[in-house]
Amino acid sequence: AFKPLVFSGVQPTGNLHLGNYLGAIRKFVALQADNDCIYCVVDLHSITAQLVHEDLKGQIRSIAAAFIASGIDPEKHIVFNQSAVPQHAELAWIFNCVARIGWMNRMTQFKDKAGKDRENASLGLLAYPSLMAADILVYRGTHVPVGDDQKQHLELARDIAMKFNLDFRDNIRATGTGVDILVGDEPVHAYFPMVEPMIEGPAPRVMSLRDGTKKMSKSDPSDLSRINLMDDAETISKKIRKAKTDPEALPSEAEGLKGRPEAENLVGIYAALSDRSKADVLSEFGGQQFSTFKPALVDLAVTVLSPITAEMRRLMDDTAHIDAILRNGGERARARAEKTMAEVSDIIGF
Ligand code: ADP
Ligand code: NA
Numbered sequence: 001a002f003k004p005l006v007f008s009g010v011q012p013t014g015n016l017h018l019g020n021y022l023g024a025i026r027k028f029v030a031l032q033a034d035n036d037c038i039y040c041v042v043d044l045h046s047i048t049a050q051l052v053h054e055d056l057k058g059q060i061r062s063i064a065a066a067f068i069a070s071g072i073d074p075e076k077h078i079v080f081n082q083s084a085v086p087q088h089a090e091l092a093w094i095f096n097c098v099a100r101i102g103w104m105n106r107m108t109q110f111k112d113k114a115g116k117d118r119e120n121a122s123l124g125l126l127a128y129p130s131l132m133a134a135d136i137l138v139y140r141g142t143h144v145p146v147g148d149d150q151k152q153h154l155e156l157a158r159d160i161a162m163k164f165n166l167d168f169r170d171n172i173r174a175t176g177t178g179v180d181i182l183v184g185d186e187p188v189h190a191y192f193p194m195v196e197p198m199i200e201g202p203a204p205r206v207m208s209l210r211d212g213t214k215k216m217s218k219s220d221p222s223d224l225s226r227i228n229l230m231d232d233a234e235t236i237s238k239k240i241r242k243a244k245t246d247p248e249a250l251p252s253e254a255e256g257l258k259g260r261p262e263a264e265n266l267v268g269i270y271a272a273l274s275d276r277s278k279a280d281v282l283s284e285f286g287g288q289q290f291s292t293f294k295p296a297l298v299d300l301a302v303t304v305l306s307p308i309t310a311e312m313r314r315l316m317d318d319t320a321h322i323d324a325i326l327r328n329g330g331e332r333a334r335a336r337a338e339k340t341m342a343e344v345s346d347i348i349g350f
Pocket of ligand 2: 149
């Protein structure tokens with residue numbers, strides 16, 4: 001079997017929000033106790049949808065600061081910036097030649113982000129999942145904590161790994177670089193592992209505060225749609241008070257949230273922030289109005305987020321410190337990625 005390795009990445013674009021925190025960063029923190037973890041600021045991904053960014057460096061530092069302020073230990077684990085390790089792009093090129101265009105065309109995130117004018121989207125936006133597969137597999141990563149929105153991309157990473165393993169099966173044997181694994185019931189001699197998504201948890205997808213059917217996202221033009229990690233208590237309070245709801249009281253059981261996406265989202269956020277199930281939260285708040293529930297949610301969100309916000313501000317004021325952490329992480333990541341690429345070159349026959 002492959003040695004377990006946790007890998008995940010966050011793009012340095014726009015403000016980090018509560019969805020990123022509950023869907024990703026908080027899981028990154030929890031996984032450190034029992035795993036070898038690599039957490040990456042994926043700057044190469046950030047130029048796929050929009051090429052030119054104001055203050056990209058500042059954005060990169062702010063993601064690193066958010067990781068560390070949330071409790072990631074950059075000495076025991078690895079925190080770095082993707083472009084510092086050129087092997088990500090190198091392996092992505094090889095994966096571009098493994099993956100099929102039809103696989104990419106089916107990605108719902110591509111369809112969403114490309115919009116109507118698909119012919120005019122960047123080639124990088126289409127190939128994004130291939131780079132994401134390379135990010136993980138250049139470390140032969142086995143586990144990926146992400147939000148539910150990334151599930152389809154991880155399935156594609158498995159398809160790429162599987163096709164590489166099968167297409168090069170003889171060379172993998174000949175170079176002695178492979179590992180025997182089971183894929184379903186099928187024994188495979190694999191160079192790349194089949195990555196496992198880690199999507200579970202009470203809030204796999206946090207929805208917009210303005211529309212319970214859309215995910216909370218950095219790219220939503222309405223700032224009222226999301227709670228940013230850098231928001232102060234007053235702003236958090238305003239956004240939750242203005243969050244869209246329906247006129248009914250909260251149900252006393254989770255079943256009663258069906259067909260009420262806004263209510264379900266707010267209860268889900270409360271549950272995730274307090275490490276409880278939705279059912280448990282409803283056993284406390286069932287029958288109450290949003291006018292009672294929202295202030296409780298404000299208090300909870302401020303209690304959880306304000307120490308993180310304060311620490312992020314402190315770290316971001318010390319850019320030399322953040323840059324040193326990223327440089328050190330980049331060197332350690334590069335050493336591992338170089339080893340993989342030397343083996344991949346042997347397998348391909350370069
Ligand atoms: P965004 O979609 O806001 O641009 P990213 O694509 O950079 O954010 O996602 C970074 C991480 O945060 C990923 O693991 C992703 O699954 C997670 N994530 C993003 N938005 C949400 C959300 N609304 N709910 C849960 N997780 C999310
Ligand atoms: Na995303």
